[in-house]
Amino acid sequence: MPPAPQPDLEHEYQESLRTVRQRILGFLIARGHDRTEAEDVAQDCMVALLDRYREVRDGQEMIKLGVRIAFNRICQVYRDRKRVAPISEAAVDQMEFRSPRNPDSGRRIEEKVECRDIVDRVVRGMLGLQPRCRELLRLLLIEQKSSDEIRAAMGIESNYLYVLRERCFRALRRSAGGSFYGTA
Amino acid sequence: MARPDDRDPAALIPGYAAGQLTAEEERALFEAASRDQELFNELMEAEALREGFSSAEERRRASEILRAWDRSAPAEETPAAAAVPYHGQEPLWATLLRPAISSFATALAGSVAYAVIKNIGSSLGVPQTRSVVAPALQTVPAILHQVQAAIVALLLGLQFTPFLRPQRVSGEAHPIAQRCLAQFIRGWRWAWVCWLCLYAWLSFHPQVREPMEPITDILNGLTAFPLFWCFLVLDKPSVAVPGKPGRDAAFRQAVATTWGIGVGVIALAIASRLHWWGLGEFGVAFLGIYDGLAIAFLVGRFDSHWMQVPRWMLAPLYGYALIQMIYVFFDQLDPAWSVYTYLVALLLKVCLFFIVTHLLHAGHMRRYLEAAEEGVLGPQSGQ
Numbered sequence: 001m002p003p004a005p006q007p008d009l010e011h012e013y014q015e016s017l018r019t020v021r022q023r024i025l026g027f028l029i030a031r032g033h034d035r036t037e038a039e040d041v042a043q044d045c046m047v048a049l050l051d052r053y054r055e056v057r058d059g060q061e062m063i064k065l066g067v068r069i070a071f072n073r074i075c076q077v078y079r080d081r082k083r084v085a086p087i088s089e090a091a092v093d094q095m096e097f098r099s100p101r102n103p104d105s106g107r108r109i110e111e112k113v114e115c116r117d118i119v120d121r122v123v124r125g126m127l128g129l130q131p132r133c134r135e136l137l138r139l140l141l142i143e144q145k146s147s148d149e150i151r152a153a154m155g156i157e158s159n160y161l162y163v164l165r166e167r168c169f170r171a172l173r174r175s176a177g178g179s180f181y182g183t184a
Numbered sequence: 185m186a187r188p189d190d191r192d193p194a195a196l197i198p199g200y201a202a203g204q205l206t207a208e209e210e211r212a213l214f215e216a217a218s219r220d221q222e223l224f225n226e227l228m229e230a231e232a233l234r235e236g237f238s239s240a241e242e243r244r245r246a247s248e249i250l251r252a253w254d255r256s257a258p259a260e261e262t263p264a265a266a267a268v269p270y271h272g273q274e275p276l277w278a279t280l281l282r283p284a285i286s287s288f289a290t291a292l293a294g295s296v297a298y299a300v301i302k303n304i305g306s307s308l309g310v311p312q313t314r315s316v317v318a319p320a321l322q323t324v325p326a327i328l329h330q331v332q333a334a335i336v337a338l339l340l341g342l343q344f345t346p347f348l349r350p351q352r353v354s355g356e357a358h359p360i361a362q363r364c365l366a367q368f369i370r371g372w373r374w375a376w377v378c379w380l381c382l383y384a385w386l387s388f389h390p391q392v393r394e395p396m397e398p399i400t401d402i403l404n405g406l407t408a409f410p411l412f413w414c415f416l417v418l419d420k421p422s423v424a425v426p427g428k429p430g431r432d433a434a435f436r437q438a439v440a441t442t443w444g445i446g447v448g449v450i451a452l453a454i455a456s457r458l459h460w461w462g463l464g465e466f467g468v469a470f471l472g473i474y475d476g477l478a479i480a481f482l483v484g485r486f487d488s489h490w491m492q493v494p495r496w497m498l499a500p501l502y503g504y505a506l507i508q509m510i511y512v513f514f515d516q517l518d519p520a521w522s523v524y525t526y527l528v529a530l531l532l533k534v535c536l537f538f539i540v541t542h543l544l545h546a547g548h549m550r551r552y553l554e555a556a557e558e559g560v561l562g563p564q565s566g567q
Contacts, residue, residue, distance in 0.1 A: 016218070023217070023224040030225055063214045067224075071231045116245075118236030123246050127253055132558055134250070140202045141237045142247050147204070160357060165198040167555055173229060180232040 016059035020066035021046055027070070031179065041077055045070050074181060075114045118180050125176030133168035140165065193217070197226050201233035283444035288452060324526045326387055332530050333383035339537045340376040343369075350544035353553060361553035363423045368549065371417060372540060374410035379533070382407060398454040405450035405471055408478035412442040415481040418552070442478075449474045476508035479536070490552040491543055501539065504532035 021042050028038035048069045049062070056062050122141070126134050132154075139145045139153055151161050173179070193216035199205045200213055217224040237243055342348065350369060353362040382403040385393070393400065416422065422435040449470045456467030483501040486493045507529045517525065543549040 019218045023221060026221040027225050027228050030221075059218075060211050060214045063218050064210070067214075067217075067227055067231050070228065071235060074228075075232075112239070115236045115239050115242050118232050119239075119242045119246050122233060122236060123249050126250065130558065138247070138250055140198065141233065142243050142250070144202060144237075144243070157357070162195055164558060166195045167558060169198045169201070180229050180236070 012059045013053055013056075013062060016062035016066075017046065017049065017053070019059075020049065020063055020070075023063075024066065024070045028074070031181070041070075041073055045073050048073065075111075078181065079114065121176050121180050122172065125172045125174075128175040129168065129171055132164075133171055136161075136164060136168050137172060193220075194223055194226065197223075197230045200227065201230040201237075203234060203238070280440050280444040280447065283441045284448035284451070286445075286448070288448040324522055326389060328523065328526055328530075329383050329386035332526075333380060333387050335530065335534065336376060336380045336383055339534070340373065340380055343373055343376070343541075348541050348545045351547035351550045353550050358554045358557050360421075360423045360425065361550070361557040364417055364553045364556070365550065367417045367422055368414050368553075369544070371410040371413035375407060375414070376537075378403065378407040378410060397457050401453035401457060401468070401471055402450055404475060405446055405453065408475045409443055409446055411478035411482050412446075413439060415478070415485055416442070418482075418485040418556075446474060472509045476505045479508060480505035483536075486539070486543065488552060490555050491548045493539060493543070493548070497539060500532050500535045504529065504536060507532065 024042045024045050025038050028041055029035065033041070045066065049066055052065060053062065056065055126137055129137070136150065136154065139150045145153065147158070147161060151158055154161070156164065193213050196205060196209055196213040199209065205213065213223075213227065217227045237246070350365065353365050355362040382400070385399060385403055416435055416438050420435040420438055421431050424430070424432045449467075452467035453471040454467070456465060480502060483498055483505060485491075486501070487495075487498060507525065510525075
C-alpha cells in the first residue's frame with residue numbers, strides 16, 4: 001500500500017472529498033432525486049472513494065475517481081430499481097453471457113446491460129438529430145476517430161469542428177431526453 | 185479564432201466522452217468541473233457515454249443500427265410529394281385567399297355576436313357603449329408623428345452605414361445560414377420602411393388625412409408583414425437548396441397564410457372606418473391584435489438561448505407588442521395619456537431596433553442561424 005499522504009496533501013484530499021460529495025449531491029438533486037436518497041448515494045460514493053483515496057496523487061485525481069465511482073453507484077441504483085425480479089437463467093442465455101463475469105471484458109452482466117441501455121438511449125437520440133450531427137457523433141463515439149480524421153471525413157475546418165462537436169453533444173443530450181442515465 | 189477549449193472547459197466534454205483528451209486537458213476539465221456544478225453534471229453525462237461506448241461490441245451494434253437507419257431513411261424521405269416544388273401543390277393566390285376570407289369571416293361572426301349582445305343589453309336597459317370608430321392617433325399632435333418619422337428614418341438610414349454592421353456568415357461553411365441572414369435583414373429593413381411610410385403619412389395634418397383614413401390602416405397593417413416574414417425566417421426552413429427545391433415550402437405557405445390574414449384584417453379595419461356592416465371597432469381591434477402578434481412572435485424567437493438576449497430585456501419588447509394591441513383604444517384615452525403611451529411606444533420601438541441591431545452586430549443572430557443549419561437548435565430545429 002502506498003504511504004499515507006503528507007499533511008498538506010491530506011488537507012487537499014479532504015477539500016477534494018468535500019467538493020466531490022457536494023457535486024455528486026448536486027447532480028443527483030438536479031436529476032430529481034430527493035435529498036435523503038441523494039445523500040445516501042453520495043455517502044456510498046464517499047465510502048468507496050475513501051477506500052481508495054491513498055491511490056490518488058492529488059485533488060484532481062480524486063475528482064476523476066469520484067466521477068467514475070459516482071457513475072457506477074448511480075447506475076447500480078437505477079439497476080436496483082428496475083430489478084423487480086431476479087434475472088432468470090433463460091434471460092441470461094439470451095444475453096449471450098455464460099457466467100456472471102465475462103472473462104473477455106471483465107465486466108459483470110449488469111454492467112454490460114447498463115452499457116447497452118446507455119448506447120440504446122444515445123442511438124435513439126442520434127436518430128433524432130440532423131444528418132450532419134449524426135455523422136459527427138458516429139465518427140466520434142462509434143468509430144472513435146481522431147479530430148483530424150473527422151475533419152478530413154467531413155471536410156470541415158478545425159475550429160468549426162470544435163464548435164460543432166459541442167453543439168451536437170448538447171443537441172444529442174436534449175434529443176436523448178436530457179440524460180444518458182436511466183430514469184431517476 | 186482560437187479553439188473553443190482554450191478558454192471554455194465545456195468544449196472538452198465531447199473529447200472526454202470519446203476518450204480523446206490529453207492528460208493536461210483532462211486535468212483542466214476536472215479542475216473546472218470541481219468548481220462548476222453545471223459542468224460537473226455534463227461530465228457525469230459524458231462519463232456515461234464514455235462507459236457505454238467503451239465496449240467494442242456495443243459500438244458495433246450501434247454502428248449497425250445507424251447504418252440500417254441511413255439505408256431506410258432516404259426511401260422514407262423521398263415520397264413523390266416531397267419532390268414536387270411548392271408551387272406545384274397549390275397556387276399562391278389560393279393560399280393567400282383562404283386565410284384572408286377566414287379572418288374576414290371570423291371578424292364578421294364576432295361582429296354579429298357583438299350586435300346580438302348589444303341588442304339584448306339595450307332591451308334589458310343596460311346603457312350602450314360608444315360604437316363609433318374615432319380615428320385612432322387623432323389625439324396625438326402631428327409634431328410627434330413627425331418626430332417619430334424622423335427617428336425611424338434615422339434608424340433606417342443607420343442600417344445602410346458601416347456603423348453597427350451585421351456580422352457576416354461564411355457562405356462556404358454555412359450557405360443556408362448566409363441566405364437566411366440576408367432574408368432576415370431584408371425583412372427587417374422593409375419593416376422600417378413600412379414604419380417610415382406610416383409615420384410620414386401620419387405627419388400630414390389630420391384634415392388632409394381624414395378623407396383617406398383607411399390609408400392609415402393599410403400602412404399600419406403593412407408594418408406587420410415584414411415582421412412576420414422575419415419571424416418565419418427564424419422559425420422555418422426558408423431557403424431552398426439544389427437537392428431539395430421544396431425545402432422552403434412550409435415557409436412560403438406560412439408567409440402566404442400570415443400575409444393573407446393580414447389582407448383580411450386590413451380589409452376589416454377599412455370596413456370599420458367606413459362604418460360598413462355595423463362592424464363597430466372590431467376591424468380596427470383585429471388590426472391592433474395582428475400588429476401586436478407580429479412583434480410578439482418575433483420577440484418570442486429572441487428568447488432562444490442562442491440569441492443570448494437577457495430575459496429582462498425582452499420585457500419592453502413584449503410591452504411594445506401589447507401597446508400595438510391597445511392602439512384601437514387610443515382615442516378613448518385621456519389626450520395626455522394618449523401622448524404618453526405614444527411616447528412609450530416610440531421608446532420601445534427604439535429598444536427593439538437596438539436589440540435587433542445588437543443581435544446582428546454581435547453575431548448572436550449569425551450563431552443562431554448557423555446552429556439552425558447544423559440542426560443543433562433541438563430535435564425539431566427550424567433551418
